[in-house]
Amino acid sequence: MAKVLFGKIWADWIPIYAWVIDHPEGVIVVDTGETHKTSSKGYLPKWHPYYALAVDFDVKPEDEIGPQLLKIGINPKKDVKKVILTHLHTDHAGGLHHFPNSEILIDKNEFKNASGLKGILAGYLPHRWPKWLKPTLIDLPSSPYFSFNKSMPVTNDGKIMIVATPGHVANHISVIAEVDGLHYFLAGDTSYTQENLINGLPDGIGTNESIKTLKNIQSFAKFNPTIYLPSHDPNVPERMKFKATIQN
Template sequence: MLKILGKIGLLVPALAVGAVWLVVLRLKGVPVPLLVTYGLLLAGSVVGLLWPGVLGRRATRGRVLAFLGVPVGLGTLGLYLAVVYYVTDLPVLLALAAAACLTWTAALFLRVRRAAGDRGARQTRRAFLAGGAGLALGVLSGLSVDQVERRRREVLARGEQERQAAVRAPGGRRRIAGGAVRVFPIHTGDTVVTYGQFYGGLDGWEGLNGYVRTLVGKAQITVPVHAYLIDHPRHGLMLVDTGVNWEQARDHDGYYDMTSRLLTERDEYRMSPGQDLRVQLARLGYDAKEISTVFLTHVHDDHAGGLRYLPQATVVMDRRDWEHGVLYPYSFALVKDNLSFPAFDSGAFGAFPASQDHFGDGSVILLPTPGHSPGHMCVLLRLDAGSVLFMGDTLYTLPHLAVDQVRQMTIGGADTIHQMEAARRIQNLLASDPRIVPLFAHDNTRYHSDLVASAFAQGVLDEDGVRELRTHMEAVLTPDWRLRPGHTPRFVPPASGTGLGSVDFR
């Protein structure tokens, strides 16, 4: 009985790991028929090794290994090389192969001690061959480290050349002088998402079900990733979020390690050289080294990637996101000692029961809006003509303010409730003050591409700009936060049947 329970104890985690691996492969775009065949072989080999008799009276563990284990092993290696492998893995793979050969060598020598005659001699020869192969692979692993580093330096050098060329391209300008607070939207590239993830929160894209549909859904679109530069006469240069960095978009597999590559898509980010955060700052007349403060709405990598360029900046973020949010250490490696966590003890602000007056002069107010992440926050900046509310990912676009009609994928449970509570508070705040305009991180409508771009072309939002943005908002949304005709999103499949679709509004 104990033996059976022990085998079951091995079977359950083995199948669970196999299921996760299959999900990862599906995320990487491996065709379903191939996954089904591979999954059956994988499950059969696991069950067959534990209970050989299940596969037939003549089945043995040796035959299971030969007829199922070997194809599964070769298939696993092939799938890994096809969808996950990057040259930086080479030293690790060679080291693992060396360790396997040396382990086999040790096992053979143990068998030699129990063998005699010709059989012992054969085992000895095999042991020496395996040991020699292990040592050779170990040496190759060490030698490959320098080659991998050289290739990495070459990739980064090409990126630097592209960046410098983009900085020198026509159209750059000098920093605009003056005492006004200036805000510059910065488009740091695009991210590829499923349409349902972006617009399907009311159609079943919630919680675990939403994540599964994200993995298998291929109705994809691209949406922008925006950060915002603030040039403040009293508080210096600041950023709200930092967008995507060059390596994430142009050298994805080199930026992320082996484990992270399993959980991310190779082509999830797209960026032209001119969209690099450092390039755009330079073309506005600024230097990334001058940024003193970053207000991070949340820790997700498409908002935190640019932190790699800002080691001198103080990063202001909610402690809950740092302790419980899903973050990648690469983006935070250079700023982890420069974090500042607001206490949200400045009292109520409008519909928000808690807030943080960051500088103590009312110029920047931090508002907790948990839900999309444990410690998501929005940032309100006061200007002479009004105020801007940086939304982060609480709501993706202007139409998302109609949360009962348009909703992004949410985490589910209490997190969805918290996110919707935050959205209602934002609605109340916008309704209470017609001089507040919202700015979004991923808005893919003409609100951002046309009106926001025009209103902030020189960095200063004047009264006419506030009026135009609010007038457009009222043309899209009714006073009770419903969409007016002509503004409901609809997925448009790609013309060729493959590739990325687009979004139409009707």
């Protein structure tokens, strides 16, 4: 499993999850995890305070999303129609190189904020993105979907939705996949854990926006049976296994 350590003294290793949706219109991957290259000297900008002090990665080549997909019979270079990124932090975009032939969907403003020197100073690694990267830039329309004020369907059947979940970064998005009446909420970094969602504790700095996003998710879960799946929650496998929904 890919792991990341936030804060060398105060935290344990935490997982990095990515998601694959096997949909009749094509396989969709949500987030791509991290690359093992983060362990190579010089890959991470150690001059940046975040990488110097706050974070360490332990990702082996076989932990990367490419080999993990092959293990379950999906060829990332051939079988994946779309890749959606919740945001462009390296532990979500670090596996992009496995998908040279997929359509990559990224929020338009997130892509702008993460690009160039401005992006590097903000802690993104745009210089590590694959050279071929030409994403489909999403401009989420103001079409409400339950509690979310911006949304768009990814598939023609409307079962896979992108919704705006700003806060962790200004243009963070989440994906909701409806399967047999259950809503799998692929939450990226809206909160570290489900407990934090319930307690209204966002991932990172608690801005008004991020707290409002957590309220929106809770309110969505009131009307729809929802399995909440943030990227770094150690309890995700158990919740998937038991199809455990948020209990309001």
